[in-house]
Amino acid sequence: MTAAGMAVTGAWRDGDPVGRRRFAEIPPMRLERGTALPRARLAYETWGRLNPARDNAVLVLHAMSGDSHVAGDAEPGHPGPGWWSGVVGPGLGIDTDRWFVVCPNALGGCQGSTGPSAPASDARPWGSRWPALTIRDLVAAETAVASALGVRSWAAVVGGSMGGMRALEWALSRPEQVERAVVLAVGAEASADQIATCSVQIDAIRADPNWQAGDYYDGPAGPVDGMAIARRIAHLTYRSAMEIDSRFGRETRFGGDPLSEGFAVESWLDHVVAGLVNRFDAGTYVALTEAMNTHDIGRGRGGAVSALSRMRARPTIVGVDSDRLYPLHQQAELAEQLGVPLRVVRSQRGHDGFLVETDQVNEILAEALR
Ligand SMILES: CC(=O)SCCNC(=O)CCNC(=O)[C@H](O)C(C)(C)COP(=O)(O)OP(=O)(O)OC[C@H]1O[C@@H](n2cnc3c(N)ncnc32)[C@H](O)[C@@H]1OP(=O)(O)O
Numbered sequence: 001m002t003a004a005g006m007a008v009t010g011a012w013r014d015g016d017p018v019g020r021r022r023f024a025e026i027p028p029m030r031l032e033r034g035t036a037l038p039r040a041r042l043a044y045e046t047w048g049r050l051n052p053a054r055d056n057a058v059l060v061l062h063a064m065s066g067d068s069h070v071a072g073d074a075e076p077g078h079p080g081p082g083w084w085s086g087v088v089g090p091g092l093g094i095d096t097d098r099w100f101v102v103c104p105n106a107l108g109g110c111q112g113s114t115g116p117s118a119p120a121s122d123a124r125p126w127g128s129r130w131p132a133l134t135i136r137d138l139v140a141a142e143t144a145v146a147s148a149l150g151v152r153s154w155a156a157v158v159g160g161s162m163g164g165m166r167a168l169e170w171a172l173s174r175p176e177q178v179e180r181a182v183v184l185a186v187g188a189e190a191s192a193d194q195i196a197t198c199s200v201q202i203d204a205i206r207a208d209p210n211w212q213a214g215d216y217y218d219g220p221a222g223p224v225d226g227m228a229i230a231r232r233i234a235h236l237t238y239r240s241a242m243e244i245d246s247r248f249g250r251e252t253r254f255g256g257d258p259l260s261e262g263f264a265v266e267s268w269l270d271h272v273v274a275g276l277v278n279r280f281d282a283g284t285y286v287a288l289t290e291a292m293n294t295h296d297i298g299r300g301r302g303g304a305v306s307a308l309s310r311m312r313a314r315p316t317i318v319g320v321d322s323d324r325l326y327p328l329h330q331q332a333e334l335a336e337q338l339g340v341p342l343r344v345v346r347s348q349r350g351h352d353g354f355l356v357e358t359d360q361v362n363e364i365l366a367e368a369l370r
């Protein structure tokens, strides 16, 4: 299970290939907890064209480990294809022949946006000095991208999981700027179960001696073992027990003796976790996971029901029937409170169903954007 030999941080660094990323400067901002964030930027990518009326812009928001590369092939700076390349593109659910699609890397991220691995004013990584964020801070930062592009309002804000948290917050905090909100695989607030699951992941990273209180960037090794454990925990919550059991059963690593070589499911976890650890920064993992724990659309708004009653955007609420992390009843409650039908993705793939069930997601998105 050792992650020895992995990179200290998978964060994007100045000098790495920029690819199609562009950058929006964020003016100094006051974070929700009162801390000042002096200077920051968001990396973003766009597809399609903003029309002369500037009314065809769609903001797509990624989940915790995603980035700005929502569509297209692998390219310099992005070793894999876009994380929703089956959903965003010409003729797809978010049709880039019609829509001007914008996808920013979240504040606190590690793929070009300012986050713990990025240089602070003294040119050293923020590390332990990085301020705690809320989901509302992420949304406040994203307004800089709209300003940079001259987008006054979004025809739609679309996101799943942590992206869905931000889509909800965009619609509630800036109602005049969001015409449609498409919210997938999330609820109105982080539940105790979700907070607990996130907290043990943070604990695993912080318990790694190479975490160094968040100031590991100059050291020989980052907290790769802690992050590998965190991602194992997370990945299991992203998939369903039914899928894992039916895919792997008691199959062994190499088809031989289970008493000597262990199980195929362990080898799968090793593989998917190594991918994440190599491309992602532990400081960002902690910062964004903590931000997800703050998710609560009702905070300061008289509770979730009161908040939702003020929604002006046309909502589409989508859940995955086998999601054990953000279970379907949470989307059912959102849909009921908003008075819209719940859209259900049928899948064995659990929470990740919103990423992989592209046919169903395309159909729902095409309808939501019609
Ligand atoms: C909205 C967002 O922004 S999220 C951002 C995108 N998310 C991520 O990138 C998170 C990490 N990735 C994932 O969670 C997943 O890859 C998904 C959800 C995107 C796609 O899931 P799937 O295609 O079902 O991948 P799955 O979990 O089956 O893993 C397949 C990999 O495991 C490997 N694998 C399968 N069985 C085994 C095994 N027994 N031993 C070792 N490796 C195995 C496959 O070869 C494949 O490898 P590859 O990805 O290098 O080609």
Ligand SMILES: N[C@@H](CCO)C(=O)O
Pocket (backbone or CB within 6 Å): 063, 064, 065, 066, 160, 161, 162, 238, 351, 352
């Ligand atoms: N697999 C996705 C789902 C999280 O919601 C991710 O890693 O971001």
